[in-house]
Amino acid sequence: MLKKQLWIGGEWVPSREYAVVKSPYSLEPVAEVAQAGEEETEAAIAAAQRAFGEMAAMPAHERGAILERVAGLMAARKEELAGLLVREAAKPLKTARGEIDRTIQTYKFAAQEARRIHGETVPLDAAPGGEGRVAFTVRKPLGVVAAITPFNFPFNLVAHKVGPAIAAGNTVVLKPAGQTPLSALAVAELFREAGLPAGALNVVPGKGSVVGEMLVRDPRVKAVSFTGSPEVGIALRSKAGLKRVTLELGSNSALIIDDTAPLTDELIARCVQGAFGFSGQVCISIQRIYVHESKYEDFLNKFTRAAGKLVVGDPADERTDLSALIHPKEVQRMERWVASAKARGASVALGGHAVSDTVYAPTVLTGVPKDEAVSCQEVFGPIVCVAPFATLEEAIANVNDSRYGLQAGIYTQNLSAAMKAADRIEAGGVMINDFPTFRVDHMPYGGVKESGIGREGVRYAIEELTELKLISIKL
Template sequence: MGEGINMKKHLFIGGKWVEGSEYAPLYAPYSGEEIAQIPQATVQEADAAIEAAHQARLAMAKMPAHQRAAILNKLANLLEERQEEAARIIALEAAKPIKTARAEIGRTIQTYRFAAEEAKRIHGETLPLDAAPGGEGRVAYTVREPLGVVGAISPFNFPMNLVAHKVGPALASGNTIVLKPASQTPLSAFFLAELLEQAGVPTGAFNVVTGSGRTIGNRIVEDPRVKVVTFTGSPGVGIGIRNRAGLKRVILELGSNSAVIVDKDTDLDKIIPRCVTGAFSFQGQVCISVQRIFVVEEVYEDFVEKFVKATRTLQLGDPLDEQTDVSAMITPGDVTRSLDWIQEAVDKGAKVATGGEANGNMLNPTVLLDVDLSVKVSCQEVFAPIVLVNKVASVDEAIELVNDSPYGLQAGVYTNNVHTAFDAAEKLQVGGVIINDIPTFRVDHMPYGGVKESGSGREGLKYAIEEMTELKLVIFNRN
């Protein structure tokens, strides 16, 4: 893997690689082998990283936009040169199948390129103050200024691209960063630090601290020098962050139990492969993974038969094998939890159409039918290769069921009726409605984020930059 197995990793603080005072082993989810020794940062080390970012903030804010863009473009180029190595890191530390990992790296490169472009178009507007009596003879305009230190806490499931959605806009807008990656996927964060160092990021503008979320995460959230916290993860943790963050800017990308609605006039053969991908890609461990499918009764039997048949063709195995579609879940505990949730659904009358059993750390892709909507596989975020397919009388009924959820990230609706599509777009309580595709669709410059317990704020480069900057008003009195 380039840097050798079992290698002791270092924290990246103030432009230097710092040996940790304590270490813990990192194990590959698929093989169970130890792949690295990861530093477990202390509060003092987290503090040093925050201080380094705090010291670098003025130089970073003064850096011209074209220079910030150049660093981000150089980063994208370096990542492009080493994309296979990057994909292998993700496959190893997260058990993401290699072809899925490659797709993630492709997107990560795009995300940094978008960030470089957006760095050049952070602008304000002029205001006609004479629209109000007393505003005559005055000239007013707005500018956007960086907030300072961004504390980024990222998840395991897209360890390169979801980090890029925090680091890209932060650097583009002249902020500095302290990154705390997920405990299972620190290697990709160290890899990024190496590339950013080569790309010429200013000393202290980017820092990586690894270790316990409680220790380091809490420090980042509570430290007054940190001005923005951007977190992707579970609602429970997100709500805790918001409660402790005081007046800091907080961007939360939280959970979902994303749904697809299938209308009666849909070409099933065309949509089945998309729905299977949406449900089982990276073992269903995706924020906008398809978890609930509501199919209008006229096509329900046909849909189930085709969907189950397609699900059974998925290959399980080693993430580094080119043929693998589904591999190990992130922890053995997640396998146990998933089996418990499936059992709860079965106890309440659900039928297992396929899957339902585990194979070591791999859970076979599972399709559940006639699921009672009060059970966990329906109400909570399953984050596993499990999908439920239920019959509905109409799209209207399906919309009600989709909305009957604490979450609202994205929803997909397949229909050929333009009125149905507009109704769904209006009535669905989600951050994004995707007509004639799965809710798992995302390209990296679109506004992405949810309502209710799915979070607050939006990612997507332009939108994240708005969250990470402050609007300042300037008025000249010419009277």
């Protein structure tokens, strides 16, 4: 069985403890991976601190070239890296290839942005006493950045943290999710081959209670970028002190389909993709769909029919659309949540059962009370709730009746309705005539309420990971 060590200071480092990574689909062992303790985490932070001077002094074109080489190496190894996602995350092969393609784009965007980090001139003479001076701003790297990443996009969400950090001249200590450390360790190898200085990127899989706690509390770490649950993110922020903190937390994204929107094949296909892509284990997966009452029955029939055609099975099969959840306990949670909703009057229009110990069927529920977990919490599974509405105001109120606010969507041919929804929906992004699961990797991305603080999207992440400095010259 494959055995992987920690990546610290440009070297593979063994650990006292190893954990077995299993396939979420077959539950067969995939690899043994070293687990960082306090000693190894301390070494990773120290290595990043030592490398910071070299990274901060590195010209922008060199940082950009390193990131470009990483993108090129990923493109050359696309099938190998996609296969890694299939094994450790049970991501269907065609979906895995899509993630690798997006990750390549993210590193390319980071390479471009590395070359255009700049400030602006400041007209000091706009204020009395500012005469005879020239002033401008520059952006300086912060130092050591802690990146804590989830399992669902183990290449691309790593890229959204590591890419901007390296582009800005920072160094990184990366703690990947316990289920998907192999992808992060593969990224370390790519950066080494691309010529990144030793210590500029360190990868330390391990327990959040050990590695995460040390990263958040250590004064040498100047910024923390975290993607994960609201509970962990809120606790992390409370411990971070004056560190920069970017949090991308939970969601239960909603979509409105009004009475003017034609129920085209494309719309139905987008809804199916948005609800069931990677078994719903996507932060902006569609969890709630509100359809105007005049189109509700027609939509429900078309949507369930299309979702029922999804191929469920082995993630290594080219035909598979939907496979295992990340852990069998998540299948058990799906069963509990659906049973709870049914006990309070909800109906199952599709699915509503486990396919195996590791796979849950694509599920569509109707008549779900608003305070049921499948509606008001984050499902992170292949379950979507569909409900009718009478007025746009009612639909917007339903969307906003949530502790989350990451992204939302509305299908409409009414410009006034589109702009009203864009203005009144409480979310970090509103997609008009598209699903809330839409994301391209250079757009600003982040939420309000318990969906987080700060923004990702390469240029916006660079702003979060740099310090603005003012330079004033008296002539």
